[in-house]
Amino acid sequence: MSSHRPPTSTRASWKANNGGQHPSDDLLLTYVRRQHLDNLIEIEQHVAACSTCQGKCNEFQQSSRLISAWAQDKGLQFYPTITNTVMQKIVLESKLSPRKRMSGRLRQGYKYSLLEAVVQRIMGQEEARSRRQATDGYVSPLSPLTDEPLPGPFAELQKHPLPGEGQRPGTGRSRRARFTNRSIIALVAVAAIITFLIIGVVASPGVRTSIGGHSYSKGTAVTIPPHDYTSTPAKTKTPVTRTGSASDPTPTDIGTEPKIWLCSTQGEEKHYIIEICGSYFTPGHRVWLAAYGSDNITLPRTANSSGDIDITLSAVDGCHSVPLFITVLDEGSQKVAVLSNITLSSCPSKHH
Amino acid sequence: MGGTRTGHMLTDMQVVESLQARDKEAFRSLVERLEQPIIGYLHRLVGDREVALDLAQDTFLQVYKEIGKMPEDLSLNAWIYRIATNYGLRYLNRKKLRSFIHLDASEDYHPSFAVEGPEGQAETRVLVEQALRSLKPEDAACLQLHYGDGFTYEEIAQILRLSPEAVRKRVSRGVIKFRASYGTAPRKQL
Numbered sequence: 001m002s003s004h005r006p007p008t009s010t011r012a013s014w015k016a017n018n019g020g021q022h023p024s025d026d027l028l029l030t031y032v033r034r035q036h037l038d039n040l041i042e043i044e045q046h047v048a049a050c051s052t053c054q055g056k057c058n059e060f061q062q063s064s065r066l067i068s069a070w071a072q073d074k075g076l077q078f079y080p081t082i083t084n085t086v087m088q089k090i091v092l093e094s095k096l097s098p099r100k101r102m103s104g105r106l107r108q109g110y111k112y113s114l115l116e117a118v119v120q121r122i123m124g125q126e127e128a129r130s131r132r133q134a135t136d137g138y139v140s141p142l143s144p145l146t147d148e149p150l151p152g153p154f155a156e157l158q159k160h161p162l163p164g165e166g167q168r169p170g171t172g173r174s175r176r177a178r179f180t181n182r183s184i185i186a187l188v189a190v191a192a193i194i195t196f197l198i199i200g201v202v203a204s205p206g207v208r209t210s211i212g213g214h215s216y217s218k219g220t221a222v223t224i225p226p227h228d229y230t231s232t233p234a235k236t237k238t239p240v241t242r243t244g245s246a247s248d249p250t251p252t253d254i255g256t257e258p259k260i261w262l263c264s265t266q267g268e269e270k271h272y273i274i275e276i277c278g279s280y281f282t283p284g285h286r287v288w289l290a291a292y293g294s295d296n297i298t299l300p301r302t303a304n305s306s307g308d309i310d311i312t313l314s315a316v317d318g319c320h321s322v323p324l325f326i327t328v329l330d331e332g333s334q335k336v337a338v339l340s341n342i343t344l345s346s347c348p349s350k351h352h
Numbered sequence: 353m354g355g356t357r358t359g360h361m362l363t364d365m366q367v368v369e370s371l372q373a374r375d376k377e378a379f380r381s382l383v384e385r386l387e388q389p390i391i392g393y394l395h396r397l398v399g400d401r402e403v404a405l406d407l408a409q410d411t412f413l414q415v416y417k418e419i420g421k422m423p424e425d426l427s428l429n430a431w432i433y434r435i436a437t438n439y440g441l442r443y444l445n446r447k448k449l450r451s452f453i454h455l456d457a458s459e460d461y462h463p464s465f466a467v468e469g470p471e472g473q474a475e476t477r478v479l480v481e482q483a484l485r486s487l488k489p490e491d492a493a494c495l496q497l498h499y500g501d502g503f504t505y506e507e508i509a510q511i512l513r514l515s516p517e518a519v520r521k522r523v524s525r526g527v528i529k530f531r532a533s534y535g536t537a538p539r540k541q542l
Contacts (some may be wrong), residue, residue: 009383026524033498033523035505036516063531064499070480071396071500079391081403083383087376108410112403112443117450269482 032060069111078271118188151267258337269344272315281307363427371419383412396496397440412434431513437493444489483533491526
């Protein structure tokens with residue numbers, strides 16, 4: 001063990017332990033992580049001679065390896081580009097009147113707040129968000145994303161929960177906790193109504209058109225009037241020919257019949273992210289996409305005002321879990337569109 | 353990582369000048385360059401992909417609006433990470449409050465969410481994530497910036513407006529708490 005006294009700046013970080021002075025945990029971790037230390041040589045000499053500190057350093061190294069590996073693993077994920085959305089918001093915001101800008105700021109403060117949670121709870125949206133969060137934001141190919149009754153043959157699928165679904169935490173609360181929650185919700189709801197009344201008086205026209213609270217959402221296209229911003233859109237939403245995918249319709253194959261096609265980019269496909277786009281659906285109508293493959297799943301979507309739909313799937317098991325084909329059914333369980341021979345550029349053609 | 357940031361130093365200064373002149377193309381290239389690391393950082397920090405995408409949009413909008421107020425002693429990257437961290441921490445604190453009064457369902461990760469992978473890697477990933485979620489948001493931000501984005505303690509100190517000693521203590525506190533949580537996490541019976 002070293003008998004040197006540490007310099008003033010880190011002297012407080014040396015502590016007496018087991019009959020001698022050892023560097024504190026934060027100094028040892030700093031040493032392990034090779035960060036700047038005023039007294040590096042001294043700590044190095046101490047660690048070389050002290051088995052206790054060597055043990056701690058090993059533990060820190062082990063933990064650091066775990067965290068680094070996890071972070072690297074997360075770093076491999078591909079995220080959809082937000083550049084166009086941000087640019088569109090900037091253009092829109094520059095056109096807003098001061099009053100609408102103010103309401104946008106209010107919406108910004110409201111976002112993710114307690115008040116928003118209360119409102120969402122009241123409106124019954126909280127369940128959907130919790131489910132999304134539980135699956136880490138991915139549209140899971142393992143479970144339907146809705147509690148609403150599915151049509152026709154999918155009603156049976158919905159009756160049987162998938163493994164782990166029934167064990168999700170937070171679903172089995174006690175009666176007392178629910179009563180407490182309801183009381184709190186009722187109280188906060190009154191506050192919410194008063195706040196909304198105030199917001200309504202100050203900036204009611206801006207609340208609906210404000211962009212401050214506009215959030216990115218899968219499956220919901222950002223609706224920007226075409227004359228507002230004319231730069232390249234983030235993703236093509238019309239059928240296009242792409243090499244390496246047999247399922248795409250030809251560019252001339254544009255009609256009025258509903259159709260779906262694979263619109264994920266090469267980069268997304270590399271990360272097994274499958275994006276399905278659809279057009280010519282009845283605006284506002286609900287459809288169900290049934291994906292068949294190693295897992296059979298159904299995903300509901302509502303066509304936007306242009307009659308487009310958009311769904312992103314993550315093939316969590318790689319090529320193995322890429323669906324064989326996808327069928328779109330309307331509310332009467334009628335088949336309205338089919339996408340077959342789904343092949344990702346990153347998967348061999350006979351992956352199934 | 354550090355090398356990349358230094359390499360952008362001159363460009364960043366030019367970008368700042370362009371942004372201050374409201375050059376939209378300069379801003380577009382900045383967003384294109386930084387969107388993936390910022391979304392990735394926010395995703396690791398808040399643990400929700402959709403929220404991370406949303407917060408990243410807010411971050412860049414804030415950058416565009418407030419570019420005139422950027423501190424001169426800070427690099428553009430560090431300043432953007434500071435804004436992203438503020439948004440991330442605000443979200444986490446609000447989420448904590450919502451969970452406290454049971455408005456949010458518990459979002460603890462459960463081993464049953466794990467995707468089976470080779471050699472139990474998937475379970476390890478879930479347990480590491482679960483342990484990281486148990487940290488204080490401020491400590492978690494330090495850990496993510498250091499381990500995830502490769503920032504040094506001095507750089508993190510700049511980003512978070514702290515002293516390097518405070519960062520040192522936060523990272524250490526975070527790792528010790530992580531170790532304790534990871535060590536006590538229930539393992540799946542194999």
